[in-house]
Amino acid sequence: MSNPIPPPSSSWHAPPELMARYLGRTADPATIASIEAHLFECAECRAALAASAAGGASETATVADPTWAAIVDALDQPRRGYVERATAALGVPAHLARLVAATPALRWSWLVAIAVVSAFVALVSETTSGAGPEVTFLVLAPLVPLAGIAVAYGPGADPLSEIAAAAPFPAFRLFCLRAGAVLVTSVTLLALAAPFIDSGLLAAAWVLPALAVVSVAMALSTWLPAPIAAAAAALGWLVTVATVTGAALRMTSTSRLDAVLATFAPPGQLVALVALLVALFVLVRRAPGLELAPSTNFSEVSL
């Protein structure tokens, strides 16, 4: 073509009359196409369009712009994190997913607790000689979900606890929900780790005791603050193991390791099952309308 294409910085600008027709949607398609192409390149015409579209309305109109208000609103909204999205993708309703994931501080506290205890369990199992590894794993595994629950919720750990207390959502249901989330996560992690520790049936022997310890902790937490309840349950578990081991050593002349394993023998599993059922019964009985036991309030520190 003979006509040179004007450079972007050309001095040509869309005449006001043409701009008005574009804004009024009365321009023909070719004009629309050319104006739109020109607007990409020309800041002056964009400004002219803005002035013309505002129709003389001044700054005050843009300050109260509802679209801008909506944008700011959207920016202030916390984005759904991937834990929350993954939880929601598993079919958990969105509001429950948010309750479970709550805040990053909260979520990380128990994820880290589980990771630390798991690592500790793995480390100790690894460094113990002989038949030690699986024994260590078995004894410590039930403490993993417990650690998560202990640091997960309640005043002190939960920056949301004040809000949660005021929310029209049963406090106890919330606690069970979150404890459930911790339990699912930690049991999954342990189940993944178990085959590496032991190849036999023992790899599953920790499951029932772990569930029992956790449910006892939860039952206790209807009277005590969650961290104390968890500590009490952990202590109870360790004392039980020690007692059973001691008794086994006195009665038979087995090795010390085998004595520890006595806790996980069928009678021990049965006791764990009974403890689990009793704890669940207590939970259900004390559940309706129950508020969690209060504890020293240092929640301001946690944020």
Added chain:
Amino acid sequence: MTEVGDVELLALVADGDRAALRRLYERHSPWLVARLDHRCSDRQVVAEVVQDTFVAVWRSAKRYDGRGEVAAWIWGIGIRQLIGHLRKRHPEPMLVVDAHGAEVSAEERVLAGVDHGPLAGALNGLSPELRAVVQATVLDGLTTREASRLLGIPQGTVKTRMARARVELRGALA
């Protein structure tokens, strides 16, 4: 003008500067609204699309590669937000540019940059259906799939209409 450039503003937005986003919004939302108005007759939807576009600008400002006009980059986000919105609501037949048989003035010829007289005539002479497809694919740079969502017609139809439009344009320009 001694104003801060769009590229600099976008860099500030990438660093989390809301005032910079506000400036970008003031500069670019008017034409974005006008342009979307030509592609969607529902004011409410246009407002939502503008809102989502600037939220997306805020979140993806880092991904602007510094090449091309910022306005064109924003439009790329905006038109795709519009498509997303139209998919959510049952895609209604789009109201696309309605020509009122306005006379082609001298300014308009110049406006197109090149001597586009015959092209303008050819474009204006297309039926609204064919023109909508040309607008979506050629002028807005959408893929066949995106155009089919925008216009609420099957992809196959987009292709056949594009082919027909090509034949007609070629005929008109010959």
